[in-house]
Amino acid sequence: MARRGLPLLRQLLRDSAAASSSPPPLKTLASAETRRSVTYMPRPGDGAPRAATLIPGDGIGPLVTGAVRQVMEAMHAPVYFETYEVHGDMATVPPEVIESIRKNKVCLKGGLVTPLGGGVSSLNVQLRKELDLYASLVNCFNLAGLPTRHENVDIVVIxxxxxxxxxxxxHEVVPGVVESLKVITKFCSERIAKYAFEYAYLNNRKKVTAVHKANIMKLADGLFLESCREVARKYPGIKYNEIIVDNCCMQLVSKPEQFDVMVTPNLYGNLVANTAAGIAGGTGVMPGGNVGQDHAIFEQGASAGNVGNQKIVEQKKANPVALLLSSAMMLRHLRFPSFADRLETAVKRVIAEGKYRTKDLGGDGTTQEVVDAVIAALD
Structure with a gap:
């Protein structure tokens, strides 16, 4: 029996070798090419719908937040909203709104108009202080199909x-004399520097640039730079450099592609983010968020200068792209990466095709037309 089994075993081995040397059927190749790799392994309960606080805001705010709601519903995103009416002319943010954000930990917000003068405090600043949202992140990048003066722009301003x-x-010291304070602390400077380097490290960014005016404000901005340098030494794989804010603005408009991640004090960051947004395609397409240890508010990344434009509101032609991309950031923050990818891909496809664009992007489309196009482009 053993002698008869040996030739049979040899034949089986020859057949197996011949089969392995021949190419696999086309059907097998096709299925192998289309098979998806494991990109996200959820923890138990990750797929449960999450509550998020929604503040429609003033002017165009209800239009663009309404656009986000429509797209979220169309792709059945696991998010539902608790909506609160907040307006920029209020004396303070209502306590129930703060409580809702503390509970949900995430908020999506339209623009709030800040009255000029009159001693009315900015509700945007109130929210950031109350919830300790110490890091503002604005991503300014070129969108395919949207012509700009510069190419290869992909800047993150932190x-x-x-x-x-x-x-x-x-405060007013005496009549006719006002004192405005610039307070810089080592604690806040270190944590924003660490946030910037952590972001660069986790997102495969290569360089962090600190923006300052330490040549004049030697103590305040000097402390900020000292903190950035200390943190930079802990990340030897990331290139670190520094630039004075006035030279930074000139370099941004002449050669923006040299910048990667930028970390700034408060006022400079607002100016730099808006400049970078204008270079990359306008404030209407740049996403952003304000993040703290426990809470996050997502909104249009650069200043929403058209929030109170009544003509845009009446014509219903507000650009929803920035807030749609900000809501994709929110979805990623909530650990729903596939929904974020679908939303981003759909928005970028609509921009690239160029058929539906609002006036600020060179078109004449309405908010609803852009929303309908994004929904149609969802995978």
């Missing part, structure tokens, strides 16, 4: 959000 001139610490 701005300290709770102190400095922009925090509104000012």
């Amino acid at each position: 701005r300290e959000n709770t102190e400095g001139e922009y925090s509104g610490l000012e």
Whole structure:
């Protein structure tokens, strides 16, 4: 029996070798090519719908937040909204809104108009201070199909959000004399620097640039730079450099592709982010968020200068792209990466095709037409 089994075994081995040397059927190749790799392994309960606080805001805010709601519903995103009416002319943010954000930990917000003068505090600043949203992140990048003066722009501006001139610490000393305080602390400077380097490290960014005016404000901006340098030494794989804010603005408009991640104090960051947004395609397409240790608010990345434009509101031609991309950031923050990818891909496809664009992007489309196009482009 053993002698008869040996030739049979040899034949089976020859057949197996011949089969392995021949190419696999086309059907097998096709299925192998289309098979997806494991990109996200959820923890138990990750797929449960998450509550998010929604503040439609003023002017165009309800239009663009309404656009986000429509797209979220169309792709059955696991997010539902608790909506609160907040307006920029209020004396303070209602306590129930703060409580909702503390509970949900995430908020999506339209623009809030800040009255000029009159002693009315900015509700945007109030929210950042109350929730300690110390990091503002704005991503300014070229969108395919949208012509701009510069190419290869992909800048992330990370701005300290709770102190400095922009925090509104000012008072009238005597009639006709106003004192505005710029407070810089080592604690806040270190944590914003660490946030910037952590972001660069986790997102495969190569360089962090600190923006400052330490040649004049030697103590305040000097402390900010000292903190950035200390943190930079802990990330030897990331290139670190520094630039004075006035030279930074000139370099941004002449050669923006040299910048990668930028970390800034409060006021400089607002100016740099808006400049970078204008270079990359306009404030209407740049996403952003304000992030703290426990809470996050996502909104249009650069200043929404058209929030109170009544003509845009009446014509219903507000650009929803920035807030749609910000909501994709929110989905990624909530650990729903596939929904974020679908939304981003659909928005970029609509921009690239160029058929449906609002006036700020060279078109004449309405908010609803852009929304309908994005929904149609969802995978």
